[in-house]
Amino acid sequence: MRKLSFEFNTRIDFSNPVKEHSFLLRCIPMSLPQQRLLRFRLNAEPLETMGSFSTDSFGNSTYSGRIGAEHTSFSYGITGILERDDSCFIPKQPAPFYRYPSFLTHPSAELITFANEISHMSTDLETAGAIADAVFGHFEYVPGSTSTATTAAQAFSLKKGVCQDYAHVFITVARLLNIPARYVCGLPLGDGSSHAWAEIWHDGRWYGFDPTRDRTADEGYIKLSVGRDFNDCSIERGHFLGACQQHQTSFMKVMEQ
Amino acid sequence: MDDLLIHKEEINMQMARYGVKFGIYKNGTFKERLFPYDPIPRVISSSDFSLLERGLAQRVDALNMFLTDIYSDKKIIKDNVVPAEFVYRSPGYLAQCEGFTPPKSIYSHISGIDLVLGKDQTWYILEDNLRVPSGASYPLIARSLSRRCSPETFRRNDVMDNRNYGNMLKEVMDNVNTGGINVIFTPGRYNAAYFEHSYLAEQSSAVLAEASDLFVENDYLYYRGNHGTVRVGAIYRRISDEYLDPLCFYPDSLIGIPNLMEAYRAGNVAIINAPGNGVADDKGIYYFVPKIIRYYLDEEPILMNAPTFLPFYEEDMKYTLSNITRLVIKDVAEAGGYGVVFGSELTEEQLDNLKEKIKAEPRRFISQEVIDFQDLPVIDGKTTVMRKADLRAFVLSGSNTRVWPSGLTRFSRNPNSFVVNSSQGGGFKDTWIMFQ
Missing domain, CATH: 3.10.620.30 (C8orf32 fold)
Structure with a gap:
């Protein structure tokens, strides 16, 4: 068993303002017997509403939202602590x-x-x-x-x-x-x-x-x-209105506790 | 009825005026053309129609149960009735739809089932269309125009009224509506069936909307109208699955609604027809439909499939290869009359090539006996000629499964052609269901 702390941040800069930006994130670690999420903090900005959490057909945690107003950057990040233990599993058939x-x-x-x-x-x-x-x-x-x-x-x-x-x-x-x-x-x-x-x-x-x-x-x-x-x-998918160049910077860090 | 024939040109002109058009992509460019109307109706007796009603409702109910099962428990695969191969390799199967059952377990709300009447007076099912079957508006508008041109005809003949299609459609949408308005979602005017989208919206009192009018926020779908933003409870989408949501399917789709699948999976909007239906109207699955009916309903199929063989099974492979000259071979991945080859029309060399292809990829093909189906009279100038015709019956699954008492009869333009798909030219007729 290993206890890991993690940090993952991404920022997308748009060369011109974009609007009507819908996004779908899969950056929350999966909840599995082998991977127990002890705590996490998710942030995304800008935000206009709460957005919504869900689980997709593959068992991934998703977070989706929409930014209607013009903006020139979008960033999201997650930090947290989890336990990994590959000896824990419930035997079953794959999809x-x-x-x-x-x-x-x-x-x-x-x-x-x-x-x-x-x-x-x-x-x-x-x-x-x-x-x-x-x-x-x-x-x-x-x-x-x-x-x-x-x-x-x-x-x-x-x-x-x-x-x-x-x-x-x-x-x-x-x-x-x-x-x-x-x-x-x-x-x-x-x-x-x-x-x-x-x-x-x-x-x-x-x-x-x-x-x-x-x-x-x-x-x-x-x-x-x-x-x-x-x-x-994919960790991030987005769709927006606006003609622009996108520049993405991303950083992650995982450390053993 | 002669009265109606006199009005052929007038009705065609009226339809041109109303913009009853059919769009087609040819060599990469979009062309709109009129869908020629032939005034001689196809007439179906009430006893024939009651057989069709029972048979089609049975078939569509079973297909809806099949879809519910495929995207949840998969019992039919575990019980070895349908091989996993045919489900998971089908281009219409969408893993993104796994683990969610749409409102009231209805996947195919509007089904277009194509049939032909054999010379033996038997109806055969040719194809199921469970994705976005089009065509109901053509007989609908043709009927209302002919009633206007020749009201006498409908006073003298005991024809069931077909003008209730809009109401039936509304009931189908209301039945699964999760709260909010009904919307018909069109990709816009460059679509083959744009005329139909706007006409059906008018008939069913739904709002006609394009992608820019709709958005998803916090797992709800909204329509941005002139009088403010309102929630959408049911969306009758007239675009294919792959373009529906750029965040779930094709990322470069410009005609989709981002995060629509999130709203759908949250149970906050009904999508009509449900995404993922392609797995049930695949030409490969077609072979299994009689088995599917027996499996879920424990009933014998009322309507027959055309005799079909699956080269996937060794015995059927042998049969297909040795009888290829009198069979029709269909590529299961193609639609709209494409990928259909008649063995009798091929040269020796082409036959050998086809045989090699079938041997290399047996899963890709089905073969069928050519059904000798009845010709229908079609007006050609001042005379009447006989042409091959099929029937697309519309089956609507609302609180009950009902067959629209009409249908789209399509005929081939070419006297020797058995292919009557509207993408391949040809015209249409009204379909009369008689009270007697």
């Missing part, structure tokens, strides 16, 4: 949609060949380790080489990408090998920016793999949101 391709994880012929070259180990857990190794070996980490709309197939043939692309390729390959897999957005121990990794389902529970760093995602990883791919669980 069936984690077995099938999603919008960003449709396999290409290239990816199918790649998947077929992964050697099957005695358990899915070991096979997943082999997938993480292969994905790590295939990619060169190049910030800015892909966008949030890049599919697994596109990133794979580019051989370059960021954590999102590593995770998408990992998920695509795992599903091709009949291992249920999902995408995770979250905060790993340390500081910098938010991260993405993947989980596979094995023997009643989810196991985390971080193919970008070629390691498992252990109790030092805080899960903010999960989904079939990035589109299901």
Whole structure:
């Protein structure tokens, strides 16, 4: 068991005023037996009304709101303390949609060949380790080489990408090998920016793999949101009126208590 | 009835004047054209209609139960009636709709079920349309114009009035309304069915709104009107699921309402039809509908499917490959008459290609026997010609499931074509349901 304190702040600056800004945040850590949220404080500004909290189809906590008046920046942040304990879990079946391709994880012929070259180990857990190794070996980490709309197939043939692309390729390959897999957005121990990794389902529970760093995602990883791919669980989605450039700055820090 | 025939041009002119148009995208550009009206009505006897009523209500009720189950307990998959493959690989399946059941468990409030009448006098279901089926306004306005041109015709013939569609639609919206006004949400005038959106709003006393008139705040949907902002309790949206909410589906949708899905999932607004229905009107799921009816209702289907084969099953694959020249092959991912191929029209080489495609992706195709359906007379200049026609019946699920006593009869322009989809040219007729 590990007790972690976390802090995550994002600020978006607009070059011209925007209005009618609707947002949907998934920055509140998930509440799970393995991840008990002890306390948190969420802030967002500007705000005009309370906004609303909810849970989506993937089990993520969401916070949504709307800013009608003109504004030139939007920031949100969360701080808190939680307990991570991977030995706590309630065995259950994964949602069936984690077995099938999603919008960003449709396999290409290239990816199918790649998947077929992964050697099957005695358990899915070991096979997943082999997938993480292969994905790590295939990619060169190049910030800015892909966008949030890049599919697994596109990133794979580019051989370059960021954590999102590593995770998408990992998920695509795992599903091709009949291992249920999902995408995770979250905060790993340390500081910098938010991260993405993947989980596979094995023997009643989810196991985390971080193919970008070629390691498992252990109790030092805080899960903010999960989904079939990035589109299901991005930390922030927004829609507003106004023609402008956006500049985003983000900072996160996770420390062991 | 001759009286009505004389008025063909007049009615078509009236419709042009009222803007009864049908928009179509051809080679990437939007073209609006008139949807030609043929004055000879399709006549359905009251005994035939009562069979259709029972059969269609049964089918739509079962499909609503199927959707409720798919997005919650998934019993039908666990009981091995419908393979998981066909649900989760369907482009119409939306994981974002999991774990929430819409008001009164109604997913498909307005269903457009396409049928044909075989030469054997049997009605066959061709396709279910449970997303945003369009077309009810055409026979509706044609009827009211013909009544005006030729009131005598309707005094002499014992035809059921179809002008209650607006009331039926209103009842459907009121039934699930969670508090607030009813709105018909249109993507705007560049949509194929814009005429229909405005006409139905008028007929059902709902407000016609575009994305800029609507917004979500604190999980409620609001309409910004000339007289202030009011809450919306039911939204009959005429845009497809993917564009509905840019924060939930396609992020670049400019015609959606941000956070509409949040309001919906909070139970504060009914979306008509519910998002996610595409999983039940998928051409692959079509094969399973008779099984779905038996499973949920424990009844025998009253109306038959066209004989259909799923190459997904080995036996059906064999049958499809060896009888391909007399079958029609449909790509399950396509709609609107696209992706439909008649084996008889293909060259040897094309047939071989198709067979390879089916073998490579069996899940993607269904094959069907070509139904020899009845031709209907259509006026062509001064003579009458025979054309293939289908019927889109409108089934409305409110506090009861009811079939609108009319329907859209579409006929093909081309004498040899079996494809009667309005996206593919052709025209329409009024559909008369008789009291006798």
